[in-house]
Amino acid sequence: MGLKTPLYDMHVRQGAKIVDFGGWDMPLHYGSQIEEHHAVRRDAGMFDVSHMAIVDLSGGHVREFLRGLLANDVERLKSFGKALYTCMLLPNGGVIDDLIVYFMSETWYRMVVNAGTRDKDLAWIRKHALDFGVSVVERTDLAMIAVQGPNARRKAAALLSPPQQASVMELKAFFGAAYGSWFVARTGYTGEDGFEIMIPATDAADAWSRLLAQGIKPAGLGARDTLRLEAGMNLYGNDMNEDVHPLESGLAWTVAFEPADRDFIGREVLERARREPGRELVGLLLEDRGVLRSHQKVLVADAAGLAGEVTSGTFSPTLNRSIALARVPKTSQPAVQVEIRDKLHPARIVKPPFVRHGKPLIDLS
């Protein structure tokens, strides 16, 4: 028996197929993963993401602390509620985790980190926080529900009072705001508009029921994975880990090299790596029928026998084609071959995202 979120009983009641995910008993799907995927692309779906860890960091030197801990620069956060996506790196540049950090007040930041990495993340953060007198509190008293899709914001706003509804509908992308003990952010992991709602665990089941009553479809980890992959978003453990740095993981845009005098953990190695040819994370579209899967070998035409590897692959329900993220040598030509069960299949390097706001963004012909 694994750990259970405050919504576990709701999932079971709704007929979820429960699987282990990083030690948590989580819903994989509630009947059809593909229908849940389409619900998010076309209307509104909701995910229990309470297994992720919410960590509050506070103290007089918290900003200074985070400017050294994270590869992106929290100095970019100028107004309260603003969110920033970033990696937390080892000194050798390897990725400990990817996370979102919210600017709550001058002395308070909130992080949301992955479930499977929570223990090592907290140990790492606490170790470095000590020197800055920053307090690190894991908010196990909170649950989190992600409501995603073109109609998600309008439907989810019904949870709030009329004046709060007006306010929450004004939230800009990648901003959050507090409503009493709730925190609502316009963020997500699907390529659709929506909210991620952090609420006291004791409110979770009631909120879930009310969202159901709004016609929001529960969606499991299966749909979450196909949606994020279509959106070209990385999954920690698949697309990056402690053995690769963010520049080879499609995450160069999250590393703030400017200002040049900001000394963050991993900087020295990345400064060298950015001048080397190396590898890059790209999108793949399979030209044949079949399904791309992680660890399949990618043969590139021009890189002197170097092979790449699929890091995440799936069947895209929106495109009706198989898509993937793959790490390949940087000079690779667009036409590649992928080894699937000992046979070579043609595939094409494309630029993610594959799908955004319900629309295909790549040429399928």
Next chain:
Amino acid sequence: MSNNVPRDLQYTKSHEWVRQGQNGAVEIGITDHAQSALGDLVFVEVPDVGRALSAGEACAVVESVKAASDVYAPLAGKVVANNAALAGKPELLNEDPYGAGWLFRLQAGPAAAAPSLMSASAYESFLAEESK
């Protein structure tokens, strides 16, 4: 979990079903339990007509959004037909695993009396045992 087990078919421990026809012709597919465990199917690869299969040989692939799974020949024989409709509509296998979702037909060899096949009730007991 969906667990329909028709009485008139035979079964394997790897969740294939076998429908015995006349004169050694057999039809093969995967069970309702198997399709339900796999989830939404998105790709099916069936063996080419004319291919000779030995019993237990991996000869077809069914892939759902989450995983790929091999299908094994329940008995030896030569492939005489395959279900081409699955290429365009793999979901037939979810909707009708014992009918429109059939995978291929074999002309079984003379020595194809396969003692390892289970009856419907034996397969049900096997499923009950597996889920413990």
